Amino acid sequence: MTLYLPELSSSNTLFPDPSLALTEPNGLLAFGGDLSVARLRNAYKQGIFPWYGVAEPILWWSPSPRAVFLPHTYKPSKSLVKFHKKHQYRVSINRATEQLIELCASTRPDEETWITDEMLIAYQTLAKAGHCHSVEVWDQDQLIGGLYGVSVGQVFCGESMVSIKTNASKVALWHFCLHFMQHGGRLIDCQIMNPHLASLGAIELPKETFHEHLLAYRDTEMPETCYEPQYLSMT
Missing domain, CATH: 3.30.70.3550 (Leucyl/phenylalanyl-tRNA-protein transferase, N-terminal domain)
Incomplete structure (x- = not known):
């Protein structure tokens, strides 16, 4: 056919x-x-x-369907809360975006990665234009994981997550959900469901419902303080 x-x-x-x-x-x-x-x-x-x-x-x-996180209903697992209390990773936003995107690309085998050189440069350029943002996780001064994605009003379109130490990407998501919600964020798009996303609490929305949410939220700008380079706390 x-x-x-x-x-x-x-x-x-x-x-x-x-x-x-x-x-x-x-x-x-x-x-x-x-x-x-x-x-x-x-x-x-x-x-x-x-x-x-x-x-x-x-x-x-x-x-279709579309995998998403709802920041206002996201809850970390008890084991993650316990882990974070013990390890005290630091979490930041937009303090090392180019490096975080490069880390996401470099940790995947060449035959499996979709973050080609062309894609890497494109999202780094998008970041310089103020539309692509990263959440970084640090162990002391070492970048050990995080996530990045594209902001569209009150929607954050997640692109990739990475961990080179235990639970780094989970800690990034947890911190970002709280921070995003506190600044008026409504929806985190994570595109296509997989077992890892499901284990973190992602849900699926019918395509029509996802687009209804996107149309409702995409034109409401987030406060500038949401994406200013900063360290994130849980308070």
Whole structure:
């Protein structure tokens, strides 16, 4: 069976309607275009994200259902709370974004990573433009994990998590959920469910429900204090 997949124009940043995404493979919407700041911003505002491998064209996705965290209902496990009290990792936001993105890329085998050199540069550029943010976890002065993603109003679109020491990414998510909620954040998108996300408390929303939330929250700006470089506390 032949499938029609739209190719994005190089002369504009428009996307097909996300409702037109394929069901197999789940969510594939279009290919081509570039990873410019303008195109990435337009994509995330519509619930679309790039995901492709080395030597593949840029592929754009809008899957159903959608995996998300609800910051106001997120609760860390008792074992994580106990672990954090013992180890006292430090957590920061936007103090080492470029390094955190590089760490996410470097900890995956070349044949498995989707964070190609092109993607790495694109998100670092997006960070410099103020739209991509990181949560970093430190053991003393060593960067040991965290997460990064793209801000779209009161929605945070998570892109990748990493741990090089036990529970670092879990601590990052826990701290960020509280911080994000305290600043008016409403929804954390984590794209496609997997066992790890489910174990952390992610839930699935139907695509239509996810887009209703995205439309309701994407145009309400977060306070500048949310993403200022800072260390995060649990108070």
